Amino acid sequence: MKTTEQLTDSMFYIMAALTKPRHGYAIMNLIEERTKGAITIGPASMYTIIKKLLKQDWIYLYDGSDPRRKTYLLTQKGKEVLEADVKLRKLMIDLAEMGLKEAEE
Amino acid sequence: MKTTEQLTDSMFYIMAALTKPRHGYAIMNLIEERTKGAITIGPASMYTIIKKLLKQDWIYLYDGSDPRRKTYLLTQKGKEVLEADVKLRKLMIDLAEMGLKEAEE
DNA sequence: TATGATATATCATTTTGTGATATATCTGCT
DNA sequence: AGCAGATATATCACAAAATGATATATCATA
Numbered sequence: 001m002k003t004t005e006q007l008t009d010s011m012f013y014i015m016a017a018l019t020k021p022r023h024g025y026a027i028m029n030l031i032e033e034r035t036k037g038a039i040t041i042g043p044a045s046m047y048t049i050i051k052k053l054l055k056q057d058w059i060y061l062y063d064g065s066d067p068r069r070k071t072y073l074l075t076q077k078g079k080e081v082l083e084a085d086v087k088l089r090k091l092m093i094d095l096a097e098m099g100l101k102e103a104e105e
Numbered sequence: 106m107k108t109t110e111q112l113t114d115s116m117f118y119i120m121a122a123l124t125k126p127r128h129g130y131a132i133m134n135l136i137e138e139r140t141k142g143a144i145t146i147g148p149a150s151m152y153t154i155i156k157k158l159l160k161q162d163w164i165y166l167y168d169g170s171d172p173r174r175k176t177y178l179l180t181q182k183g184k185e186v187l188e189a190d191v192k193l194r195k196l197m198i199d200l201a202e203m204g205l206k207e208a209e210e
Numbered sequence: 211t212a213t214g215a216t217a218t219a220t221c222a223t224t225t226t227g228t229g230a231t232a233t234a235t236c237t238g239c240t
Numbered sequence: 241a242g243c244a245g246a247t248a249t250a251t252c253a254c255a256a257a258a259t260g261a262t263a264t265a266t267c268a269t270a
Contacts, residue, residue, distance in 0.1 A: 001115045001146050001227075008257070009114055010106045016197055019204025025217050034200060038193055041106050044259050047219060052257090068217055068266065079208065086201050088143055089194060092121055095139055096191050099124025103184065106258070113226070130248050149228045152250060157226090173235065173248055216267070226257070236247070 007085045010041060010049055015082045021062040021071040024050055053078070112190045115146060119154055120187045126167040126176040129155055158183070 007015065017027045024046045032040050041049075050072065053059040058078030063071045074082065112120065122132045129151045137145050146154075155177065158164040163183030168176045179187065 001118070001144060001150060006114070006144065009111070010258070012201070013106070013197055016201035016204060019201070019208040023217075035193060035196060039106060039111065039197075042259065043218070044220080044261085045106060045257090048258075070218080074208070079205065082201060083205060086198055086205070088140060089198055091140060092118055092144075093191055093194055093198070096117070096121035096124070096187060099121060100184065100188060100191070103124040103179070115227070128248075134247095147228065148249075149230085149251080150226090153227070175249080211270100213270085214268090217265085219263080221262085222260095224257100224259075226255100228255075229253095231252085232250080234248085237245090239244085240242090 006088065007081065010045055011053065012082075012085055012089070013039065013041065014046070014049055015053065015058065015074060015078060015085075018059055018072055018074045018078070019082075021073045023069050023071045058082075111193065112186065115150055115154055116158065117187075117190055117194070118144065118146065119151070120158065120163065120179060120183060120190075123164055123177055123179045123183070124187075126178045128174050128176045163187075 013031050014027055017030050022030065024043070028041055028043070028046055050059070054061070054072075056078075057075055058081055059072045060075050061070060062073040063069075118136050119132055122135050127135065129148070133146055133148070133151055155164070159166070159177075161183075162180055163186055164177045165180050166175060167178040168174075
């Protein structure tokens with residue numbers, strides 16, 4: 001799938017959680033809670049993706065004073081990328097729903 | 106990312122197009138058109154994923170009489186999987202939007 | 211003082227996605 | 241008739257992404 005700059009699902013979920021400063025472990029729990037366990041991101045994925053997001057400058061280390069609780073936050077650029085992604089995702093969801101409705105008739 | 110049975114983005118896009126009988130090439134074009142080129146799925150991804158969806162019984166060969174135009178359609182199971190996925194995706198989008206709104210204040 | 215929760219990290223493997231390429235038909239143009 | 245470009249499917253070899261397993265260390269509490 002090629003896009004202007006589309007996020008993978010995991011990236012999306014993590015970035016969606018980083019509109020507020022949070023650390024990796026908190027994000028994992030947040031996602032699990034909010035989706036009632038339907039979506040789980042384990043530590044391997046979590047920290048791998050955080051690294052990637054840092055490299056892209058979509059998130060930054062908000063508070064690293066305590067190495068056991070490093071919080072991250074979206075950069076301006078990251079916020080924009082997330083916003084654009086939300087739009088695209090909404091579009092595809094609308095289309096899927098339209099199709100599903102039709103299919104029921 | 107572990108989920109009950111979460112679709113990857115590409116799977117989602119393709120399945121969303123298969124609420125009506127369509128063949129691979131048509132799906133590629135449809136996705137490109139509908140997203141104004143923002144999302145592109147090339148032939149390699151397309152036919153690889155179709156195979157996978159067939160194996161999962163989420164789609165089936167709707168009309169294979171013309172080998173140059175094989176149309177596929179969601180199975181009942183596939184429809185259910187897609188519906189569940191739409192719900193999850195909507196949930197995460199809502200959360201992302203909520204966060205983004207907060208972040209602007 | 212042991213147990214479970216909190217927290218981060220990485221390696222090796224698996225899973226997923228894709229660029230390149232091949233093949234063949236069909237349509238419209240000259 | 242001959243050719244170009246669109247239509248359509250397919251696969252291989254590689255790249256990118258995600259993850260299970262594992263390791264490490266701290267903190268709370270029973």
